[in-house]
Amino acid sequence: MTRWWAAWTLLIVAALAPLGLRAEDKPAVGDKQPAKAAPAAADAKADKKLGESEYYELYRILAETMFQVEQNYVKEVDRRELIEAAIRGVLDKLDPYSNYISPEEINRFKTSVESQFGGIGIQVTMEGGQLKVLSPLVGSPAYRAGLNAGDSILEINGKSSAGITMDEAVKQLKGEAGTEVRLTIGHAGGGKREKVNIRREMIRVETVLGDRRDDHDQWDYMYDPQQRIGYIRITAFSRETVQEVERALDQLKKRHVRGLVLDLRFNPGGLLKAATDIADLFVADGLIVTTRGRNTAPREVHAHKDGTYDGFPMVVLVNRYSASASEIVSACLQDHHRAVVMGERTWGKGSVQNVIDLEGGKSALKLTTASYWRPSGKNIHRFPEAKESDEWGVLPDKGYDLKLSDTELNSLVAYRRQRDILLVNHHQADDDEPADKAKDDAKDAAADEKKPDDAKKSTDDKEADKKSETETKPAVKEAEKPATKKPAEAAQKPASDGGGKFIDRQLEKALGYLSDELAKVDK
Numbered sequence: 001m002t003r004w005w006a007a008w009t010l011l012i013v014a015a016l017a018p019l020g021l022r023a024e025d026k027p028a029v030g031d032k033q034p035a036k037a038a039p040a041a042a043d044a045k046a047d048k049k050l051g052e053s054e055y056y057e058l059y060r061i062l063a064e065t066m067f068q069v070e071q072n073y074v075k076e077v078d079r080r081e082l083i084e085a086a087i088r089g090v091l092d093k094l095d096p097y098s099n100y101i102s103p104e105e106i107n108r109f110k111t112s113v114e115s116q117f118g119g120i121g122i123q124v125t126m127e128g129g130q131l132k133v134l135s136p137l138v139g140s141p142a143y144r145a146g147l148n149a150g151d152s153i154l155e156i157n158g159k160s161s162a163g164i165t166m167d168e169a170v171k172q173l174k175g176e177a178g179t180e181v182r183l184t185i186g187h188a189g190g191g192k193r194e195k196v197n198i199r200r201e202m203i204r205v206e207t208v209l210g211d212r213r214d215d216h217d218q219w220d221y222m223y224d225p226q227q228r229i230g231y232i233r234i235t236a237f238s239r240e241t242v243q244e245v246e247r248a249l250d251q252l253k254k255r256h257v258r259g260l261v262l263d264l265r266f267n268p269g270g271l272l273k274a275a276t277d278i279a280d281l282f283v284a285d286g287l288i289v290t291t292r293g294r295n296t297a298p299r300e301v302h303a304h305k306d307g308t309y310d311g312f313p314m315v316v317l318v319n320r321y322s323a324s325a326s327e328i329v330s331a332c333l334q335d336h337h338r339a340v341v342m343g344e345r346t347w348g349k350g351s352v353q354n355v356i357d358l359e360g361g362k363s364a365l366k367l368t369t370a371s372y373w374r375p376s377g378k379n380i381h382r383f384p385e386a387k388e389s390d391e392w393g394v395l396p397d398k399g400y401d402l403k404l405s406d407t408e409l410n411s412l413v414a415y416r417r418q419r420d421i422l423l424v425n426h427h428q429a430d431d432d433e434p435a436d437k438a439k440d441d442a443k444d445a446a447a448d449e450k451k452p453d454d455a456k457k458s459t460d461d462k463e464a465d466k467k468s469e470t471e472t473k474p475a476v477k478e479a480e481k482p483a484t485k486k487p488a489e490a491a492q493k494p495a496s497d498g499g500g501k502f503i504d505r506q507l508e509k510a511l512g513y514l515s516d517e518l519a520k521v522d523k
Helices: 002-019 039-072 079-092 103-114 166-173 241-254 272-282 325-335 406-420 435-446 487-491 505-522
Strands: 099-101 116-119 122-127 130-136 152-156 180-186 193-199 201-204 222-224 229-234 259-263 287-293 299-302 314-318 340-343 351-358 363-373 466-468
Touching (some): 103 116, 152 166, 229 241, 241 272, 287 325, 314 325, 314 505
Parallel strands (some): 229 259
Antiparallel strands (some): 116 201, 122 130, 130 152, 351 363
């Protein structure tokens, strides 16, 4: 019993050490003690000792509870599970964005932040119990090996994929860069079976997309070549996002862009620095954002004139799932009158999390340490008791509020994902496979997308019917999901052109605004 109690005592000491708590306050060797402490100093010292004593008693309760559970609970309980449950219990008393990242979750979390991983570079889906390629990532090993949308993955490393779960498939496809994975592929359209050995590489996930690809499978960011209106969609703010946006803007600049749509819908956020750097690309000077923490002085981030892309009108598209870093960018461009914000009111996440390594990086603590405020000084964060009439999030500019029904949102997600699919691999297409058939198979693979989950924030997403090898899409916790749609919304049909083709009403409104602005310039 003494041995177990000693273990929990060590737990208390380890927990108290970061707090700087000591059993007694003796002066360091060589310090000169004052002959008599002033009354105020004595009171402060007494209060400090009282506070430390309270901490020790509280931690003693925790240690005693853990000891009793481990020793006397009716069933044997794993010690690590107890500790992790205690950690999560502490964090549950905080905000929804502070959480513990276990060793099992740490690699997935790092993938979401870094937007890169070891793998072959494909998105996969499950269709009729068969593992299929949804889309290869351009330039990836799978792309170079000639894998196309709609191809079936029949075997992985010699084992049949029949009945495999999505989690297990992703686990087997991903791996350390330089290692090989052996696949048996059944090409779409009834093509021949083919065995391919693909060497894994570090795969970088695109976070900056356009509306369509060119003949070389690269994104074409010029949406309307006649009016020279560009379109850039940012899906997350990772370490590479700023460079990707700069490359897109340089491409548009060479083609003399005259207007730009920046699409931040469904973007859950990401790195604070990526957000401020992207806002800096469009604003020549002034405040971008202010962060305020309890133990740190307020920090202001200002724009720089060098490298600014200006001289053309802009629209920023946002919706109810645009959060965090997306709100920093849209609020900054709105406050500086650099862009018109259109769409819907944003999510309302105005807090900053620091990632603190635990166990030498084997696990981590994501802790809210600061809040951020837009250049106007207005609040962005939506507190639990907040009302619709309160000040939070980023509101569309007056006259440009256009809310989509839940049905339209679902259709928009399915439409955008279908646009992202690489329908024909131009690097190594199968000459015997009709292009139209490949397109049909790819559309079928994307047709079972049902719910918009792009904008969701935690790293524990497990979709039932589709997964990407990248595992970078965050998910909304149950308590944060939007309210169930009203009967009227459920009955509303998605907008179409009469022929069944989906129409993105928010994007159409943005393009109409830019056309009007360019017409004013041309007069």
